[in-house]
Amino acid sequence: xxxxxxxxxxxxxxEGDSAVIKCxxxxxxxxxxxxxxxxxxxxxxxxxxxxxxxxEKKDQRIAVTLNKTAKHFxxxxxETQPEDSAVYFCAATYRDSGGYQKVTFxxxxxxxxxx
Amino acid sequence: DAGVIQxxxxxxxxxxxxxxxxxxxxxxHDYLFWYRQTMMRGxxxxxxxxxxxxxxxxxxxxxxxxxxxxxxxxxxxxxxPSEPRDSAVYFCATAPSTGSRSGNTIYFxxxxxxxxx
Numbered sequence: 001x002x003x004x005x006x007x008x009x010x011x012x013x014x015e016g017d018s019a020v021i022k023c024x025x026x027x028x029x030x031x032x033x034x035x036x037x038x039x040x041x042x043x044x045x046x047x048x049x050x051x052x053x054x055x056e057k058k059d060q061r062i063a064v065t066l067n068k069t070a071k072h073f074x075x076x077x078x079e080t081q082p083e084d085s086a087v088y089f090c091a092a093t094y095r096d097s098g099g100y101q102k103v104t105f106x107x108x109x110x111x112x113x114x115x
Numbered sequence: 116d117a118g119v120i121q122x123x124x125x126x127x128x129x130x131x132x133x134x135x136x137x138x139x140x141x142x143x144h145d146y147l148f149w150y151r152q153t154m155m156r157g158x159x160x161x162x163x164x165x166x167x168x169x170x171x172x173x174x175x176x177x178x179x180x181x182x183x184x185x186x187x188x189x190x191x192x193x194x195x196p197s198e199p200r201d202s203a204v205y206f207c208a209t210a211p212s213t214g215s216r217s218g219n220t221i222y223f224x225x226x227x228x229x230x231x232x
Contacts, residue, residue: 034220036223103160103221105157
């Protein structure tokens with residue numbers, strides 16, 4: 001099955017600096033890669049996603065890059081703010097031979113933005 | 116849409132008691148997932164349904180855990196009897212079937228925080 005590795009597990013940055021979280025996956029059948037943000041006491045919420053026909057996607061301060069050849073994808077947050085402090089999860093998704101959606105999550109990165 | 120609705124939000128129960136967690140999916144979503152989150156193991160997929168049918172329950176830890184989806188609007192996750200090691204946050208999440216061939220976004224509920232003492 002799919003295996004997703006996520007690094008780093010914790011990340012502290014100064015407010016205004018950039019943060020980068022990296023994930024690798026093992027199954028070349030994966031072709032949809034969402035990123036989730038989980039704030040304390042809440043469920044994970046989608047913040048950005050990318051599909052395999054795209055190499056990069058940007059939404060304001062957040063961007064995601066995908067390298068299908070190397071099987072890795074990354075989340076980039078620029079101009080970090082204290083409200084960006086949360087746990088971030090990457091995921092890799094594909095549909096199996098039966099057409100069912102399979103999702104594998106990374107282990108999470110706890111981001112702390114220091115004011 | 117109100118999103119995925121879970122209840123209870125918090126539950127404290129004694130070891131040996133039955134625990135029932137409930138989920139109302141987003142209307143029109145054909146997939147329903149139950150996840151467990153702990154510090155040690157992260158997000159674990161317990162079971163998922165498609166069109167109310169259980170597709171993969173290989174993540175259910177033991178026979179003490181069972182899940183049902185009697186209709187498209189409701190699912191339960193039951194633990195009987197509960198044990199202290201079951202203490203965790205349990206998330207229900209749903210996703211549509213239609214849309215992209217590669218996969219669709221999963222939407223999570225706010226979670227049910229279970230403590231077994």
